[in-house]
Amino acid sequence: MSVTEPPEAPSRSWTLRVRERAVAALPPEKLLADKQPTYVASWIYVFGVLSLSALAVIIGSGTILALKGPGWWHFTGIGRFFNSLHLWSVELFFLFMVIHLWGKYWMAAWRGGRSRVWITGAVTFVVAIPCALTGYVSQQNFDSQWISTQAKDAMNSVGVGAFFNLLNFGQMYSYHVLLLPAAVVALVVIHVLLVRKHGVVPPFRLGDGDEGTTSRDGPS
Amino acid sequence: MAAVFNLNHHASYVNFHVGGGSTPFFSFSMSLSNVIVIVVMLIVFALAIALPFPHHEGAGTQQ
8 A cells, every 4th residue: 555645835934935036036147147248348347346356355454453453553564564455455445436436427327227236336335435434533543533533523513423423432443343344345245236137237329328228127 | 664755744735716806606625635536537437438458259248
């Protein structure tokens, strides 16, 4: 006598639903694409990934600085090297990000249903500014004292001085090493995933200024 | 270690005004180092658009 088991009911667990939605939104061939459209072969498309590279150096050098502390980054040769590495990677991050922003602005990169790509990029830029400012006031030297006393007047003038006290090193340091970097990295991850989902914005076609403004399917 | 550039002096500023008198119509004031950075960014931006990108036939692109 044989016993047949009832067919297994389809699982409706939340992990399955999340997986199905994630794969539907970003199938593997889109998430880790091995080919890009021909129009991407231009130097102006390089500045996004240059910004990402600079951000990786910022996070890496910043992690080492946080581990070792101000005495190390001010008074040892290798500490000053990592301090400079952190500073100049930030300078390059903003330089690359501004050129990336200019390029995307003149491409009208919000076309073709890419408004969220544009918005997350713009918000990343805005959040990166206080992230850098809190770094300047966390240096633990006369430079940081000068900048914090000047910047607190700016905070007071816009009515947020009670919430963000730039003279409070503990507050500024925790903002700089945890809260704001986490926000920047999270926004960058969302931004990159949205780029993967929608595809890189195509350039305008000559003689057709409205091309690409209505399609939500990315580059054709 | 000495700095590459001597920073032990007051910053140089670029100033110009549009309209005379005690309240000019437009006033611009920016440190020379910031002006240089912005000019460098504009040059890099122009070069990124103008310079040809190296092409490798059939490598990683689709029509």
